[in-house]
Amino acid sequence: MIINNPDNIPEEIVRAAIAMMEQEEERKVVEISIRRTENPDEYGITPVFERVPFQRIRRITGYLVGDLGRFNDAKRSEVMDRVKHTT
Numbered sequence: 001m002i003i004n005n006p007d008n009i010p011e012e013i014v015r016a017a018i019a020m021m022e023q024e025e026e027r028k029v030v031e032i033s034i035r036r037t038e039n040p041d042e043y044g045i046t047p048v049f050e051r052v053p054f055q056r057i058r059r060i061t062g063y064l065v066g067d068l069g070r071f072n073d074a075k076r077s078e079v080m081d082r083v084k085h086t087t
Helices: 011-025 073-081
Strands: 002-003 029-036 043-049 058-060 063-065
Touching: 011 029, 011 043, 058 073
Parallel strands: 002 029
Antiparallel strands: 029 043, 058 063
């Protein structure tokens, strides 16, 4: 993990901020920038979270699917025969 802490904020505060962010987002923090603000009771925190896996959902022959694993050979053939449009 990368920790950017130019104001040398105590480590226990940084670790508490990381734990709070991970609990709220339910994702792991991979980088964090923390700095002091004008209010001594507040910190400016900029987290970077781990990437969320992306799954493409398509409408194929009337069904919303992420992959072709549950299709029979005829439906797979229909998908392969389709014209693919690009932008």
